[in-house]
Amino acid sequence: MTLIARHGPAWTYIDYHQFLLMKPDQQDYVPEEAGRLLSTTGEGVLVHTGIANGNVAVHIEIHDHQPPLDDADWEEVAEASTKVEHGPLMVRCLTADPPALPMLTPAGPGTYRLRAHARGRDIAYDGCVSRSPEVYLIQIWPAPRAQTDRPVRQRPAPPRTPRRGVATPALFRDR
Template identity: 45%
Template sequence: MSESQMTAHENMVVDYHMFFLTEHRLQPQGFDYENSLVAVEPGFAAVQTGIAQGDVRLTVEVHDQAPPVDLTGWEEAAEVTLESATGQMVVAAVMAHTPDFPVLTPHGPGHYRVRVHARGRDTAVDAVVFEPVEDYLIQVWPAPTAPQIIYKQTDEYGARLLQAAARRKAARGK
């Protein structure tokens, strides 16, 4: 069992249906979601939200090793590998001030697993909200590169995102 090194709970500002995990506060353009929840590039991940703008409730846990998988109460959950070149990966808003969350990669440069859980994305799709209606849990720990794991995909918003991604991929393949 993994003991959590650091846990933080804060409201996170969302713009353009997302917030980031990033090293340099970079905002790459045109990334693809292989699942309906998190897109990953070296030094960067984008978490897809149902709301277009507003706050979500976010819990961040930084672990020394993989925590047990607990999907109770979550509608979506996926795990991916994230590469950190600097060991300074942080949570970041697209266009707003970011609350003080812990550094996600305290073991320095290298590969980390990131497990993202979500619920409530169907509550106010595409809306601007003034009170949080979505919850996210991000768990991070050092680990070798591994294929993504999709634990759960049950919300309608995620299903629509996957259908749209499949159509874009098919159009590019023609």
């Protein structure tokens, strides 16, 4: 396993409880399953946050093979697969410019596995804060599509407001 690149933290603007790992020009998306740390969209992944609006710290690691799992400092860890048919994946925001992070798919088109680590999602749940204490680490590597997307580690107890999913913003509906 070789670490190709490590970047961050980059303050990433959150709107509607999420940031995206998608192609730069991808517009439409419908989460296949909301309410977890990760939701797949076909050619992308949504990362669901605790805060509704504001900035969170995002770290990126790009690997050439699956990295070992080190979840000691993280409250939640989840994995998902995504297929990139053309164009690179990048960290994107719904209503703001993307953060200063690199493209996530240096190996080009193919199938990738993502592992998201999160800490602090319940500290300011549903809040609007300029800089949240939430922290995310996204690891990505080329890999065949896994049979299932799965939470690897979940804690703490569910938040006061259940995460039942986030409505698709009007900006992306009816296209």
